[in-house]
Every structure is written in structure tokens, then in C-alpha cells.
Amino acid sequence: MQAHGEETAMAARSGMDDGPRSVVVVGAGIVGLSAAWFLQERGVEVTVVDRNGVAAGASWGNAGWIAPALTAPLNSPAVLRAGLRSLADPDAALHIPLRPDSAVLRFLTRFAANCRPSVWQHAVAANAVLNEEAIETYDVLVSNGVDAPVTDTPISVAFANLRNADGFATELRHLGPRGDELHTELLTGTALRDQVPLASPAVATVVSVSGQRFVDPGRFTHALGRAVAERGGHLATAEVTGWSRTGGEVRVHRRVGAPLCADAVVLAAGAWLPALTGRRARVRVQAGRGYSFTVPVERALPGPIYLPEARVACTPYRGGLRVAGTMEFRRPDDPLAPRRVDAIVASAAPLLDGVRWNQRHDLWVGSRPVSDDGKPLIGVLEPGVFVAGGHGMWGLAHGPATGRLLAEQITTGKQPEVLRPFDPLRPGPRFAGPDDT
Structure with missing residues (x-):
């Protein structure tokens, strides 16, 4: 009984009886800042710390899509087949080193075990809630002071092969419960050229997917960071080396400087x-590095283009075109490989006209956190310690929805039912069943 009394007294001192009053968020990308913003909505004092500052990673260099219709989990059987083929092609869109280090090898073993139809379909169903809240949570942020434009647009999915377009339309219908609400249109001829003025004659058809959005990702994330600061949040730049718990307090340790102390931490x-x-965490997370660059264009592009046959995404960006592509399983700090940029150009150039490929600038490589089972990690790691990550290529689309749901869990102490599939302590892959043959 005495121990229980001490525990109750400690909880009261820390504020944990009614939820934490202070939280340190490690990471100043779209996911971490969204968690901070929604925690502030619930009256929590936040400190955000990042090794390189706001939007220094994948939240700067990605394609900027808020495209719930296209957020397919990476662990599909088709991706596994492409990965195996890529072993013989160093310029393939999905690049796996022939001699991966031990951490990458362990991840790839788990990832391959999860590239089964049943696991992929489970990830699709779980991620549906993040897709359904993606647009709304951006509306909440913008209407409450995050000063950055969000552009409503269809996304044009361009194909050289008509059969591939049919297969893509079929896959869209399997990506979530909102398929009956999804509006798509098949464009050819003049309608195709009007919507995608940069399409080359090699493009036979475009699937126009309505109801999507895009942003300048760096601009939006910086605006979100300013909003957190203006609401009283503290933003710090420091490398976090670890964390520890002492009683009801969590200490976030920095390489330089005293620990940051709070009632809870979000990783x-x-x-x-x-x-x-x-x-x-039982689910493994690995850096899936993506590349992007910007090129001038001769004709303005009204909205994003996706080139699935080349696995390249293109977005209007500051008067030009941001071109993003590739998935490279290497260490996050490895340097940019110019060969990967050349491979993106080689695959996309035949499908686009009026692009000045030789004038590319703002070359960027960044690491997306890819989970081994196609689902992010969102929830409790241990008391007072929470995780939000592993969204793969879809951190920008799913970041605000993740932040809102996690803030609810942190402040109420109750796991929302829709977060159960994302539990960081969920078990790893199981052996294949009869539905996976």
C-alpha cells in the first residue's frame, strides 16, 4: 500500500494523473511538429528538439503530396519482386546493395517475410484511418494559423502502356474503404495534353485522380514550426543521444548540454x-533513402504527375518542377550518389517534354523511415515514452493525422482503437498462411 501511495503522489507531482503537462518531442519534421501542435491544443507544454533543425530531413525534399488515394504500403508482393530484380540492376528505382550491412540485412529479411498479400492487405486496412483524416487534419492546421498554402488538385498518373493503366485503376480500388468515393477519369488525346502539358508523345493515357492536394513541403513544415513556437513551444537544435526515466520524469539526453526534462517524450x-x-520496438525501421531535384520547365504544370512505370513523382515547385524518386536501402548518413539522380532522369525523360534536365539544381537525398510491415509505429513504447514514425514515403500525408491521434492517446492515457494496429510493441512477422501462396 505504501508503494501505491508513493506512486500516486509521484503521478500527481508530474501531472500524469490528468495526462502529462510537459512533453519533449524528438524530431522537427512534419510528424514531430504535428504531434507538438496537437499536444498544445490539449494544453500541454512542448519542447521540440532536432539534430539539424526544422524540416532538415525528409520533410524538406519529398514530393509534397497529400494524396490519400495513392498511399499504398510498400510491402507488397510486387515490390518484393521488383527488389529481387533490382539486385542485378544498380540503376533500378528500388535499390538494394549487393552487400548490405547487418542492420539492413536484418530489416530486408523481415521486410521480405511481410511482403505477402495478407500482411499487405492488413496494412492497407490499418492505414485507411490515416488516409481518411489526412485532408481534414491539414484543414485544421491551416485554419488555425499555419500560414502556408495547400493546393487542391487532381494527380495525373501517366502511362506509356495502356495495360499498366488498367492494372493501376484496379489497385486503386483495393487501397481503402473510400474507393466508392474516389473519382478517377481516363484521359487521352487533347484532354491528356491539356491537363499534362509536359507529357511526351510516349504517354498513351493518364488516370486523373481527383480530390488530392500538394504543398511546398519545406515551406509548410517551417510554417508549422513557427506556429508551434508562436503558441509557446520551444524549438531546440541538438543531437539526442538517448533518454532515461527517473520516477515520473523523462530525461532526454543531448550530446551537448544538460538533459531536457518533461513528463513524457515523443520519439x-x-x-x-x-x-x-x-x-x-519489435518492428524494424530502416532508412529508405529518396532523391529529389528541381528543373526548369518550358510550360507551366497545373498539378503533380506520377510516372509509375518509372517510379518518379513530379510536382510544381517554385516555377519549376520538383522531381523525386528511388528507394535506396542504405545508411541514412551515406552521401548522395550522383548515379541515382542520373537514373531518375533516364527513366523519366522519355515521358516528359519541355523539361530542361541538364539544368537541375537543389539536388537532395533524404531518408524516409520504412517499417518492415507497411505500418507506422504510433503509441506507447513504455510508460511516458511514445513513438511516432515509420511512415515510409507517406510521412507528409499522414503526419498531421498521426499527431492528432497520438496527442489524444498521450493526454487521455487511452489508446484509440484505430491506433491498435500501429502499436510499437506489436509482434513481428509470422509464417505464411494458405492465403499467402
Whole structure:
């Protein structure tokens, strides 16, 4: 009874009886800042700390899509087949080193085990809630002071092969419960050229997917960071080396400087998440590096283009075109490989006209945190320690929805039912069943 009394007194001192009053968020990308913003909505004092500052990672260099209709989990059987083929092609869109280090090898073993129809379909169903809340949560942020434009647009999915377009339309219908609400249109001829003025004659058809959005990702994330600061949040730049708990307090340790102390911590460090979770999380997270660059164009593009046959995404960006592509399983701190940029150009150039490929600038490589089972990690790692990461290529689309749901769990102490599939302590892959043959 005495121990219980001490525990109750400690909870009262820390504010944990009514939820934490202070939280340190590790990571100043879209996921971490969204968690901070929605925690502030619930009256929590927040400190956000990042090794390189706001939007220094994948939240700067991605394609900027808020496209719930297209957010397919990566662990599909088709991706596994493409990965195996890529072993013989160093310029393939999905690149796996022939001699991966031990951490990458362990991840790939688990990832391959999860590239089964049943696991992929489970990930699709789980991620549907993040898709359904993606647009709304951006509306909440913008209407409450996040000063950055969000553009409503169809996304034009361009194909050289008509059969591939039919297969894509079929896959869209399997990506979530909102398929009956999804509006698509098949464009050819003049309608195709009007919507995609940069399409080359090699493009035979375009599937126009309505009801999507895009942003300048760096601009939006910086605006979100300013909003957090203006609401009283503290933003710090420091490398976090770990965390510890003492009673009801969590200490976040920095390489330089005294620990940051709070009632709870949110680990939202992107591809660096495994260094902070250690072996506590059973699901493995690996850096899936993506590349982007900007090129001038001769004709304005009204909205994004996706080239699935080349696995390249293109978005209007500051008067030009941001071109993003590739998935490269290497260490997050490895340098940019110019060969990967050349491969993106080689695959996309035949499908686009009026693009000045030789004038590319703002070359960027960044690491997306890819989970081994197609679902992010959102929830409790241990008392007072929460995780938000592993969204793969869809951190920008799913970040605000993740932040809102996690803030609810942190402040109420109750796991929302829709977050159960994302539990960081969920078990790893199981052996294939009869539905996976």
C-alpha cells in the first residue's frame, strides 16, 4: 500500500494523473511538429528538439503530396519482386546493395517475410484511418494559423502502356474503404495534353485522380514550426543521444548540454528512430533513402504527375518542377550518389517534354523511415515514452493525422482503437498462411 501511495503522489507531482503537462518531442519534421501542435491544443507544454533543425530531413525534399488515394504500403508482393530484380540492376528505382550491412540485412529479411498479400492487405486496412483524416487534419492546421498554402488538385498518373493503366485503376480500388468515393477519369488525346502539358508523345493515357492536394513541403513544415513556437513551444537544435526515466520524469539526453526534462517524450526522429528505441520496438525501421531535384520547365504544370512505370513523382515547385524518386536501402548518413539522380532522369525523360534536365539544381537525398510491415509505429513504447514514425514515403500525408491521434492517446492515457494496429510493441512477422501462396 505504501508503494501505491508513493506512486500516486509521484503521478500527481508530474501531472500524469490528468495526462502529462510537459512533453519533449524528438524530431522537427512534419510528424514531430504535428504531434507538438496537437499536444498544445490539449494544453500541454512542448519542447521540440532536432539534430539539424526544422524540416532538415525528409520533410524538406519529398514530393509534397497529400494524396490519400495513392498511399499504398510498400510491402507488397510486387515490390518484393521488383527488389529481387533490382539486385542485378544498380540503376533500378528500388535499390538494394549487393552487400548490405547487418542492420539492413536484418530489416530486408523481415521486410521480405511481410511482403505477402495478407500482411499487405492488413496494412492497407490499418492505414485507411490515416488516409481518411489526412485532408481534414491539414484543414485544421491551416485554419488555425499555419500560414502556408495547400493546393487542391487532381494527380495525373501517366502511362506509356495502356495495360499498366488498367492494372493501376484496379489497385486503386483495393487501397481503402473510400474507393466508392474516389473519382478517377481516363484521359487521352487533347484532354491528356491539356491537363499534362509536359507529357511526351510516349504517354498513351493518364488516370486523373481527383480530390488530392500538394504543398511546398519545406515551406509548410517551417510554417508549422513557427506556429508551434508562436503558441509557446520551444524549438531546440541538438543531437539526442538517448533518454532515461527517473520516477515520473523523462530525461532526454543531448550530446551537448544538460538533459531536457518533461513528463513524457515523443520519439519522432524519422530514420534515426531505431537508435532511440533500441530493441524495445519489435518492428524494424530502416532508412529508405529518396532523391529529389528541381528543373526548369518550358510550360507551366497545373498539378503533380506520377510516372509509375518509372517510379518518379513530379510536382510544381517554385516555377519549376520538383522531381523525386528511388528507394535506396542504405545508411541514412551515406552521401548522395550522383548515379541515382542520373537514373531518375533516364527513366523519366522519355515521358516528359519541355523539361530542361541538364539544368537541375537543389539536388537532395533524404531518408524516409520504412517499417518492415507497411505500418507506422504510433503509441506507447513504455510508460511516458511514445513513438511516432515509420511512415515510409507517406510521412507528409499522414503526419498531421498521426499527431492528432497520438496527442489524444498521450493526454487521455487511452489508446484509440484505430491506433491498435500501429502499436510499437506489436509482434513481428509470422509464417505464411494458405492465403499467402
